[in-house]
Amino acid sequence: GVRVHNKGCFAPWTPVLMADGVQKPIEEVQANDQVTSWDEGAGRLTQATVLSVDVFPGRTMLEVSFNAPSAEVAARQLRSADNSETGSQATSLIVTRDHPIYSARSRGLVSMQPNMTLELYAMAVGQMQERELLHHHLGQHLPAQVRGWQGNTSKVMTLRLDRHHWFYAHGVRVHNKGC
Numbered sequence: 001g002v003r004v005h006n007k008g009c010f011a012p013w014t015p016v017l018m019a020d021g022v023q024k025p026i027e028e029v030q031a032n033d034q035v036t037s038w039d040e041g042a043g044r045l046t047q048a049t050v051l052s053v054d055v056f057p058g059r060t061m062l063e064v065s066f067n068a069p070s071a072e073v074a075a076r077q078l079r080s081a082d083n084s085e086t087g088s089q090a091t092s093l094i095v096t097r098d099h100p101i102y103s104a105r106s107r108g109l110v111s112m113q114p115n116m117t118l119e120l121y122a123m124a125v126g127q128m129q130e131r132e133l134l135h136h137h138l139g140q141h142l143p144a145q146v147r148g149w150q151g152n153t154s155k156v157m158t159l160r161l162d163r164h165h166w167f168y169a170h171g172v173r174v175h176n177k178g179c
Contacts, residue, residue: 009156017168
């Protein structure tokens with residue numbers, strides 16, 4: 001999954017990487033569930049407990065498209081530490097424009113609206129590029145294409161965690177801003 005910060009939000013169907021390696025739509029995640037997180041101090045994967053799932057009205061969204069290891073391959077690699085198996089699939093992360101996502105390119109958080117991210121979450125982040133480089137939970141850097149999303153969703157969601165402020169959406173590290 002990609003590392004994401006929580007307050008910026010995701011479409012309800014966005015898969016979240018659980019602590020057991022299974023991906024579950026964010027709308028099915030519940031309080032006390034264990035998710036895969038990132039320990040910034042130790043620089044490694046860890047676990048965090050979901051305190052709540054926050055839901056907000058839908059708004060203008062971005063589509064972040066990338067090729068990632070298929071969910072099945074990723075789950076097997078996470079369990080076995082064998083990264084030799086291949087198999088990728090085109091994937092899209094649907095996210096609000098202000099949501100901070102970890103950029104391997106800039107080695108920090110970025111969003112498409114850094115001023116709004118600062119205003120809403122008191123987080124200074126870099127400017128996301130139309131071509132971005134994301135961090136996958138298996139360690140790869142994933143080239144991504146960022147563009148406006150033409151779809152519609154009535155609600156967006158994010159996770160409030162007990163620690164670490166990171167979770168993985170579609171395998172990409174995201175921040176749970178301000179929570």
